[in-house]
Amino acid sequence: MKVSLQETVGRNYADFWNTRKRYRVCKGSRGSKKSKTTALNMIHRLFQYPESNGLCVRRYSNTLRDSVFSDLKWAIHRLGLDGYFDCTVSPMQIIRRSTGQKILFRGLDDGLKITSISVDYGVLCFVWIEEAYEITNEDDFNKLDMSIRGEVPDGYFKQITLTFNPWSATSWLKARFFDTPDEDVFVKTTTWQCNEWLDEADRNIFLKMKQNNPRRYRIEGDGEWGIAEGLIYTNVVCEDFDINEVRKISGIKSAFNLDFGFTDPNAFVCEMVDNAAKRIYIFDEWYKTGVTNKIIAEQIKAMGYGGQKIICDSAEPKSIAELQEEGIQAEPSRKGKDSVNHGIQLIQNYQIVVHPRCTEFKKEIDNYCWSKDKDGKPTDKPDHEFSHGMDSMRYGVSKILLPDAFSFD
Structure with a gap:
């Protein structure tokens, strides 16, 4: 032949x-x-x-x-x-x-x-x-x-x-x-x-x-290296840590959070926060485009997190209600005109330890930068591209670290 x-x-x-x-x-x-x-x-x-x-x-x-x-x-x-x-x-x-x-x-x-x-x-x-x-x-x-x-x-x-x-x-x-x-x-x-x-x-x-x-x-598209110019989070490491051992750390707190999308991916991210050591451990993720809230709920349950409190984008009350109807303990994130920058500044005080299996999150955090104005100068707003997992993490971490009475307004 x-x-x-x-x-x-x-x-x-x-x-x-x-x-x-x-x-x-x-x-x-x-x-x-x-x-x-x-x-x-x-x-x-x-x-x-x-x-x-x-x-x-x-x-x-x-x-x-x-x-x-x-x-x-x-x-x-x-x-x-x-x-x-x-x-x-x-x-x-x-x-x-x-x-x-x-x-x-x-x-x-x-x-x-x-x-x-x-x-x-x-x-x-x-x-x-x-x-x-x-x-x-x-x-x-x-x-x-x-x-x-x-x-x-x-x-x-x-x-x-x-x-x-x-x-x-x-x-x-x-x-x-x-x-x-x-x-x-x-x-x-x-x-x-x-x-x-x-x-x-x-x-x-x-x-x-x-x-x-x-x-x-x-x-x-061009196959060129991602550029870290204007990177928002710089204290990031990728380590194959033992999740069960991290859970044993005194005072450790877990968070499970979701940034909604459809054309953009949904970003479900799971982290543990060690406030004493100033570390955030990213230990699980699920990114997917074009899925309904019913499918999101099924996936969260399949991953073993159906009984956990899920902090979601507060700009999507309808989606939060639909997740609740599917038996998910979905709650809105904190909101306010300064919530994004305040949350970023909060997280910048911590080292972010990413488990190697969280490949999509790692790609995003390596490319999550401040946007630029028309003259090419950096602004105080994060670029939308590569922001989905970053927003998701911010929802959960802010909920853990800030008191219930805290307001961004």
């Missing part, structure tokens, strides 16, 4: 496809086909190097099935190779029937499994780390990198591919791979314009984003 790679894969990735450097790093916009191209490349390489095996990695193992595993099954079908592979979920793996070559799947949340990977045929050559931005600790990457060692047959090579959206210029990925030239590193920036398979509706999404949300477009 013959397949035209030009027709199947498309254009703009020849350098990415052919490089044999140890690290192949591709940042890019949404819709730039970086993940689909990587999936096609991994399947192609199993045939090109019949003693090779692959490994796909994400920060959390429960995110693999609907991302890299799904993309690889799509790639197999697109290449017309359905009859050549077995794809199983338990255990999650893809096996080439005629040779026994495997593509394995692991999450970095299981350190023992990620550092003790072995294959029963051939050698492990190709590693794909999808959504690499979610890996906030460079040491986690180093442990994985060190485990991909050993000799390979003549003509073979080992390569680690990282694909991601560049949400923040403070990420270790930028310093490690982009700031200093390295002969072992191939880097590429891709945009949605690299993808000739997008239709007019897809392209219009990006054109509207460029017009209406230029800061988000810089990242999701």
Whole structure:
């Protein structure tokens, strides 16, 4: 069987496809086909190097099935190779029937499994780390990198591919791979314009984003690093803390809060506030666009927070009433003309510790900045873009820290 790679894969990735450097790093916009191209490349390489095996990695193992595993099954079908592979979920793996070559799947949340990977045929050559931005600790990457060692047959090579959206210029990925030239590193920036398979509706999404949300477009459209100029919260760390241990801290208080949206996402955020140590721990989240209040209520219950008091945007009394009808203890946030700035100033006194699973919140807080006026000078108002989780956190934290009689008016 013959397949035209030009027709199947498309254009703009020849350098990415052919490089044999140890690290192949591709940042890019949404819709730039970086993940689909990587999936096609991994399947192609199993045939090109019949003693090779692959490994796909994400920060959390429960995110693999609907991302890299799904993309690889799509790639197999697109290449017309359905009859050549077995794809199983338990255990999650893809096996080439005629040779026994495997593509394995692991999450970095299981350190023992990620550092003790072995294959029963051939050698492990190709590693794909999808959504690499979610890996906030460079040491986690180093442990994985060190485990991909050993000799390979003549003509073979080992390569680690990282694909991601560049949400923040403070990420270790930028310093490690982009700031200093390295002969072992191939880097590429891709945009949605690299993808000739997008239709007019897809392209219009990006054109509207460029017009209406230029800061988000810089990242999701142009594939450029998020810029922290005018950042509102600077004392932020991402740590894999034990939630149950934090709950044992004397005086710790929990808050559960919701910022409503529809075209913009709803942002349900959960935090714990340690007032004595001046720390706010962000431990859970749920972001979703286009959902009804009934679905929101069902999700809150499914996450195990149905019995908790939920502090909601006070500007949405109808939505609050609908959540109450669904059995949610929804309450309005504090309101007043200075509530936003006062809440921000309050939170700025605390260190914000974000659990790595709160990926959407982390993206937002890394890009939550003061807006600028027509002359490009910063104002005292936060920019609306990347504000949803930030507003949600403010509702809950303000409710915890301020006395019941407090008024912003």
